[in-house]
Amino acid sequence: MSYIRSCLRQILLLFIITTISIGIFALPARATAVYEVPVVSAGVPTWIVDKADVMSLSTQGNIKGTLEKLAQQTGKEVRFVTIHRLDYGDTIQTFTDKLFKKWFATPAEQANQTLIVLDNVTNTIGIQTGTDVKATLTDAIATSTISETMGIPLRSGNKYNQAFSDATDRLGAVLSGQADPGPPKVISTPEVGRTYLKAEETDANRTNFLIIVIGLLIAATVIPMATWWWYQNQD
Template identity: 55%
Template sequence: MPALNAGDSTWVIDQADILSRLTENEINAELANLAQTTGREVRLVTIHRLDYGETVQSFTDKLFDRWFSTPDAQANQVLLVLDNVTNSAAIHIGNAVQDRLSPETAESVAQETVMVPLRNGNKYNQAFLDASDRLVAVLSGQPDPGPPVVEVDIQTEGTFAKAEETNDRSATIVVVVLLAIATIVPMATYFLYQAFQS
């Protein structure tokens, strides 16, 4: 990871190379405006692989401490990291942003806002745009738009014909023929067996 300090104008670091240039530009503009108007800084990072034994949360915590080494530098910072190999995300927030961005909301951003588009087809651009929009809204003092609504598509129609679609006469004929065969075949078999025995 490159070196970074509070106040730097780097908002998105896409080391996993999963975001489009258009998405990066849109997020950069949004986060730069947030930093200018509120003093709160959000950094979004993608990585391709974690070291053995490392979790995305431990990596995020270490990176946060490395980039922002003093409590003053950490105060207004938010760092969101996504590992695209495991599709797992983690967030670390500074103390001064917790009055607007509670730890519960921050966790919801990482585990719901980012994860829902990823579960629906690895939509990385959508995940980061949604996370950025939600973080900017909350940190700007606007109402929290909340996590994305998960739509569950359940197929409830059966494949059987409805009563109106069924031809009653043909169904009756089929049942009668089957009953007749079920009665006649065993009787014929019995009589043939008796005839051969005598």
């Protein structure tokens, strides 16, 4: 009987560990809703809301200094927001549009604003600009800024600091009335193997982990019982 009790304790312990592991690895990360982003208003010197935690403190400091100077000299305000996972039913652009309207409720408040939002799970980016901004920051430049100036560093290895720094430099130049420096030049390099996992690969690894854990649980249940049955039959 003591042997059976020992086996049952082991099974119970493994079951608890398995349940906790499944809870940790199987549940998706919680999505970000617009109401969870801190409120910012026109004229308030909050230039970065990095909820996804993708920018270094050094990068944030440099960007804040540039955007603060831009706002003081031109009245044009640029803000960057990062989130980790979009809420169900949202695209990055609908999220950006809703946040823009939440932060800047009236046309007067919206006029000099530029808002860029990045979701670091998909590396998709949304942009929204006010009416007075569009005179210098045209839709073509705005689109190029998120798809090329930011998109190229992101596609070449999730270089978030470079993406936001380069976007700051380009937007700062354009909104100050200087010539558009354009997107970064792409230099072809030999293809190297990826050092990161795609989303589907991460999901596959998670599934494989669960299969292994469940297999271990079954083995931990069957093997002690089979061993006990063998000993019983030896008698």
